[in-house]
Each structure stands twice: as structure tokens, then as C-alpha cells.
Amino acid sequence: MAQKPSVPKGTRDFSPEEMLRRKYIFRTIEKVFQKYGFLPIETPAMENSETLTGKYGDEGDRLIFRVLNSGTFISNVTSNPVARSRWMRLFNEADEGTLNVDQYYQEALSKDLPLISNKALRYDLTVPFARYVVQHQHEITFPFKRYQIQPVWRADRPQKGRYREFYQCDADVIGSTSMLNEAELIAMVKEVFERLGLEVQILVNHRKVLAGLAKLCRVENRFIEFLTILDKYDKVGLGILELYADAGFSRASIERIELFLTKEGVHWSTPLESQLFAQFTTYGIDIGLQGLKEMNLIQDSVDALLGSNPIGHFSSVFSLARGLDYYTGAIFEVKAAEGSLQSSICGGGRYDDLTGIFGLKGVSGVGISFGADRIYDVLMELGKFPEQVAEGTRLLFVNFGDREAAHALPLLRKVREAGIAAELYPDAAKLKKQFAYADAKGIPYVATMGSEEIAQGIVSVKDLRSGEQKAWKADDLLMALEDHTD
């Protein structure tokens, strides 16, 4: 291979430095998940294609990475008369230039995709989780509180902050309709970011309130469109009124939408809530009233859970809609309150029928997903990673040659037995190189034990940060280190 080796576009290697920081994020999230009673599961990287197809919309379907069947997969096409004739037409007419290949491919050839590919890489953790719950429903004790920290793959166009392989950290409660679950998830979100030392805005809204609003504005038959435009409110402000007009919403509807939007900007407020409550009551819009009630229940439980350290009236954002179609209740989104990265770093909500797609109806759930890669970018930008994010090597023994190294080995063993990560440089390289190695790895202490030290039964330990060097009796090395180790 003449070319410099590389990784596929949109994917990344992680160096030790990056890994230690990533592990710090995963560990922080995982500890909070566990503290709240969530337990881990894992699902395979590959799912059967039919598990994933059709769950993420047409756009999502195109972004799923498909895995070729192993073996001589083309035989599946050549041995199937209908498929074979479709592929023959494709190649013959493409040769003659009489076929719109892309169009024909979309219309016809994609029918044969299962013949050459029946597996795909997971696109998120939610659909595999729904599949898991249905498949293992008889082994699961409900309510099922699970967390899952695994990579997902999307054939998105790579760009800054958007990767084709990235990790999701999901926690879901399934099989319980209690609003306590929503409150716990919000408390967890708060605790995770508190532990990470990051100021965030926790945005909350409720699909039922939005459904009530849609009814008030008489746009309930175009609910998803209504939401999609509303979701742009924090970007374009009242400009969305034009977008509604462009989309053909009626003058009367738009006037009503405007009425609520101008009340208090993007955020929920007591007057807005009162106004909604009054109107829902007047027009008998039960779903809206239900949504308001649930929002208040969640707020009360969050306050009780967080005690003297409440997050206040969390930043409920009226225009928050979130993309995924399956949310039916409360929806959450978290953004960093500091730094330049404004994209969502965490989000979730309640879905009333996630497992319905796999034949198990009426199981309600609520979940949250942390975007570890984006959290990483935010913490990096703000310099918020602790200086020492993990236990690297604490002590390096310099290697002066085979004889000296043999003397160092029993000491090395002792240090490790005391639970301190330590190494002996494997080769008798130049001292400068060995110290540079300690430096590059961030090892704070270097022990030298040359022939002279061996003769005297001592070992010399240098603190690379202070530059201080001190000789110790070999037997005292451990004690010395314990004193030194911070």
C-alpha cells in the first residue's frame, strides 16, 4: 500500500488522550444512570434490515448503512428470475443509455436489496431497544429501567460536529405512565451536567399542550407541519409566520398562532399558561388541559427531587417540538449555556407506543439520550475537562540495561501491588528519550536505579512537575511514593 492509510470519512480514531476524556464522560453519565436505578443492556451492531427500515422516515432509510450478505451474494439475484430480469434490464439499458439509472434503481432495484443485504448497522439505540423489549418481554420485569451506551452509524454528510459513527448514551423507563419518570430523567440530566461542571439550559415542552394549541389554531390536521415550522421559532422568530403562510396555512390560523407566540417569546410563562388554560377550558380541549397538568406534575416532582437545589422553573420552551414523530408527551432538550456550540447535547421525551411497531401495543415509555460526542466538543471548547481525568502511570523506572532492569523488577512489582500504576521502560535507551517518554505520557515520577544506586541499596525519585529529586532507601520507595502521590 503506497497510500497513507486512513479511516472512512466521517469516522475517527481516538488517541489515548481523547479516550481518557471520553471515558470520563461515559463514566460520569453511567454513574448517574446507576444511582437512579437504571441497568445496562447491549444490542448487536447489526440488526435485521426489517427491524430498522421504515422507522426513521424516507430520509432516515437512505442514511442507514447496509451490510452485504456474506458469501456469493449475487447468486441470490441470478437465481431469482424476477430479480434477475430487473438487474438485466438495468445493465442492458444502462449500456444503451435509454434508462434513467438512478430512478430505476430507486423504483425497482431497491426491491432486491434484501437479496444482497439483509442486515444493517443500528441507526440509533431507541429502535433496537424497542425490538429488545418486544423480543424479551417475558423475561423483563416492568417498569424496565435500562441504559445503553453504544455507537450508532449514519450515512450523513460529514461536517463539523457531525460524524458517521458516534456514541449515544440512552436511559429509558418503559412500562410506566407515571410523571415521576419524567422528573427523574430531568433530575438525572441536571446531575450529569453538574458533575461535568457544565452550565446548561434544560428545555421542556409537552406534545399534548402543542396538540391542544394546534386545535385552538385549527391546524390539528396538519400537526407535524405545524410543529416543524414552530421548531424554527428560536432561530427565525416571528419570521415563522411567513413560513406558515408559505405553507398555505389559513390567515385565521396564523393570526391565532401569532397570538400565543407574541405573549412571552419562546419561553413558557405564567400569563401564557393562564391564557392556554383558559382557552383549553373554554373550548373543551382536554388534551391541552392534560398536557398542562402533566407539565405541572413534572415541575413539582423535579422540585421535590432536587430539594434545596432546584433548577427553578425549568426553561420550558414553548416552541420546542423535537424532530422524532414518536413522542406523545413531555419532550426535553438540553443545550450548553456557555460556549459557541449551540446544538442539542441531550434530548428525549415520552412515547406512548414505541413497541407497537413490533407488535406490542400500549406500552408507554420515556427516555433521554446524551450525545457524548457533542458534550466532548463543548467541554473541550470550554476547557472543562479535569486535568487528570484518569489514572495513568504514576511512576516510571528508568532502564539502564539488563542487569539494572532485573534489580528494578521486584520494586516495580511492589509498587503495583500497592495499586499504583507503574512501568519499567523496556529498552536501555538514552536517558533523554526515557524522560521524554515519561513527559509525553504525563507520568509524574521517574525512578532511577543505576549501578551506583544498586550498590547503595537506594533509588532516586524525581518529581517531573517540581523538578525535585530525592534518594530513598529501596525499601522505603513505596512509602516515599505514597507521600508524593497526590
Add this chain to the structure above:
Amino acid sequence: MAQKPSVPKGTRDFSPEEMLRRKYIFRTIEKVFQKYGFLPIETPAMENSETLTGKYGDEGDRLIFRVLNSGTFISNVTSNPVARSRWMRLFNEADEGTLNVDQYYQEALSKDLPLISNKALRYDLTVPFARYVVQHQHEITFPFKRYQIQPVWRADRPQKGRYREFYQCDADVIGSTSMLNEAELIAMVKEVFERLGLEVQILVNHRKVLAGLAKLCRVENRFIEFLTILDKYDKVGLGILELYADAGFSRASIERIELFLTKEGVHWSTPLESQLFAQFTTYGIDIGLQGLKEMNLIQDSVDALLGSNPIGHFSSVFSLARGLDYYTGAIFEVKAAEGSLQSSICGGGRYDDLTGIFGLKGVSGVGISFGADRIYDVLMELGKFPEQVAEGTRLLFVNFGDREAAHALPLLRKVREAGIAAELYPDAAKLKKQFAYADAKGIPYVATMGSEEIAQGIVSVKDLRSGEQKAWKADDLLMALEDHTD
């Protein structure tokens, strides 16, 4: 979807119970890696096809999972005249029945594979690591001690104990020729299995000794064949002599092979070593002498590293060859000394030119790979997992309804603030169901706080293991729990 959802064959879901046990294995291995100064890296699940192809032999190439290019990938074939005519021939002649499709596919169509698939799932962690080292050679401080714990994928025929997705836990030192590295890896192996409480046999051999032996027996020009048959010695014993005859090895060579085999069975021994040393010296076979010297160096360093707790003369196995072609020095293999599972649970060795395949010559490395899935199976069979492998929820608050739950929340917060994992059952379900939930999750303590307890300011805590129940002042709950918690 009418069908019961499932996962692709050879892949698995992991339940919370399984995950906690798996994490215990990963954590144990990782802690030892870190203690010895290894640092983590991760590489993407997908590699460019050319990174993987040709690295695992023809059989390996067939077992690589390939990922379809996203978009209308067939256009790449139809717009390439040579490829298009190959595919047309395939479909036309398959239609007429005049083509051996499988053969044609192997010979011709596979040339076009990059047109429809240019990425593949990693097959092991070693080749991606070699690619990583070459790609990042200017950022790496050598010797580079890295570990990597990630899944790999192989389109193997699934069977008991063999999966299409499984984890490897690798540690390698690259850029150092010192035998101290081999010794450290062996010490690590010993420590990992000691921590897991599993008796193992650590088998060690040396490719250079085997190369010397091949020279002695005049079979050096058929070295790989010689090894492949030798590797069967522990299964078929002296039956391998017949295998050598069947493979056309000369009578003289086979007699010489027999001479060494019968000396001490499968294992290394002092007489065997003396005999080899004498013969290597007599015939001036330097590579063999070098191998013996290195074996002894490794043995001495392992003894020094393990101190008062040596593993003795490790079970050097003369017939151990290991499959992979790239090993050039010491080779290791670990088998459980207990239970029925006899397959290798860990293995590795030294390779002198791993990164050469990516254009970086002369960088020596040595590595070890733990097979977490097989270790799991062994520990399960032997009942060796500790009873409580992780911190699950310690305390469950019973939910008697909204009012009572609201009283429980501040207490729940306190318990969690003390670092104790705790939950409130989210719904006011029947008591029996709530206790069954605690039982299924292995939660040891259940706190009940009904209207009566609230009126009295107390909380009643039941130890589900002993059945003992006791009332505590709400303020004392934490103290009570700390006393209780084991």
C-alpha cells in the same frame, strides 16, 4: 411486522444480568492493563476495505462483513464500461444457464466489489491498530503501549461459543524489542486470571526455536505447513507423523521430527532444551539459539516480576504454533485449567513487522488478546462470578400514591446524595408487584412510607434477604441504611 422480532444469527442481546457480568470482566482486564501502563485507544467499526483485504488470508477475506456504499451504489457499476459488461455477462449468461455463477463471481465480479462496497467491519483489533500506528506515527511516543476493548465481526458459521460479533481486549507494546515486554504481558495474563479467580495454563513457545527446529529437520522451506501440522500435536499425538507423511514430508525429516517429539511429550523440558541447544550449536543454527536465549530471558523476567508468587516454569508448549502468520518471536496461549471448555481464552505473541503492511518497516511489537466472550462462558460454567458483580439499586421506596410519593422524594434525594443507588417505584401499583420488582432486580432493601408512617414521621425498612423489618425516624433513614448496607 407479524413476525417475532429477532437479531441476526450469530449476534446476541445482552440483558442487564449478563451486562453486569460482562462489565466485571472488562473492568478487571482494563484495571490490569492500566496498572501496567497501557493506555486506551479506539478505532472506527468500519475500515476502508483496502485496510482489511488481504490481511487474513483468502479464508479471512471471505469472512469480512462488507458495508454497502450509501446512495445509489449500483450507478458506480453501470457507469463503468468494464464493470458493466462484466455484470451484464453475469446476468445474461446466468439467465441462459451457460455460466458457473459462483466461479465467475469469484474470478471477475469480486473485482467490482469496491464499486458497491468500499468499507468493511473490522475483523480483529490488530490490523486496525497497525493502521493506527502508521497513520499517527508522528503523534505517537514510542514504545507505544496501548490497549483496546472493542467488538469485532466475522461472518463465521455461528456455533456454540462462536459468534459473529464478539469483543476482543488487546494490549500491545510497539516499538520495543526488549523481552521485558513479553514478561510483562505474561505477568498481566497471570494477574487478570488471578483476579477473576480462574485457574489457567499459560502456554508459551517461540517461533525462532520452531524455525531452528525446522532447519534441523530440513523442512524450513515448508515452515508454515510444518507448523500447521505440529499445532495438532496436543490433539492427535504422534498421529501427526502420519500427517507429515501424507503431506509428502521426506522420511528423513519425519524421523528427525519424531526424535524431538518423543523426548518429553508436548511440553518443554530441560533435557529437550539441552538437546536442542546442543544441536543448534553443532549445526550453527543461530535463529534457534536466539530463540532459546529469548525464552530464558522471558522466564527470568517473569520470575522477577512475579516475585514470591511465581508461576514456575510456565507451561512452555513445544507444539504450540498459533495460527497467525505474522508472529516471529515468542507466542502465548492461555487455556482454562478447569471446566469443560478447552478452547483458547487468550493468546498473543511477538511480530516483527506488523506495520510493514502499511509501509512502516522495522517496527517490532508484541501483544496479547483476551477473548472476553469465551472467558465469560468459562466463568459461567464454573460459577465463578462474584454474587454481586456491580452496584445495583440498594433501596426501593414503595409507591402508595401521588401524595405519599411526594413525601418520599426528598428522602430519596438524601439517600442518593449519600452515593447510594436508590429508586422510587414510579406507579402506585399493588404492593406485591412492587416487591416482586425489588426481588427481580436484586434490590436488598425496601422502604415503605404510607400515610400512617408519614403522620408519625417514620419510614419502615425491610431487608428482603433476612425478612427483617424495622421502623426508623425519617431523619435516621440514611444512618439506618449505612448500618444495613454491606
